[in-house]
Amino acid sequence: AQSVAQPEDQVNVAEGNPLTVKCTYSVSGNPYLFWYVQYPNRGLQFLLKYITGDNLVKGSYGFEAEFNKSQTSFHLKKPSALVSDSALYFCAVRDADNFNKFYFGSGTKLNVKP
């Protein structure tokens, strides 16, 4: 079975500092991994995805994520956080056997303080 885990309910970081939002996954085949962001009263917005290729994936708004196969992780990172990055972040994995199914984590609330 496919699943993702986001071990932190909340991450606090000061503006200008680097940020990391953690995600670990469990899949039976090749992992197809995604990050989404949700701002208040909005739906989820796609940030980036890993299908194959370079382990460092660059996405929207200056975010990037590092795929680590040995640690089964796909952590989201940004070198310098902005207050406007404060939102709810979801990691997701797509079922390798059933492309119709995504499995989402429970979300991590990122708070960036000025």
Add this chain to the structure above:
Amino acid sequence: ETGVTQTPRHLVMGMTNKKSLKCEQHLGHNAMYWYKQSAKKPLELMFVYNFKEQTENNSVPSRFSPECPNSSHLFLHLHTLQPEDSALYLCASSQEVAGGIETQYFGPGTRLLVL
């Protein structure tokens, strides 16, 4: 905006009411999804439609009834709901291609409160 709209944005209903949620996508996609988002829980996939055909029903109670009249519209009909059904209901769409891993685009959601 993502090209996926949902109406209404907020809905309050009693347990004996019947209501419907509407989703429309303007992206030309061929797959549409309903998700339930409850606080501090993973998004729960409810239903998937590919080319207007339901391909996934994730053990959803029959008080939730989806309808997909065409590839641009998706409805979720609600009847005799329970208070624990209160949540944010998200619609998403994607363009499914053979062997492809395509991104889902989400609507803003309908915040449902069942009294």
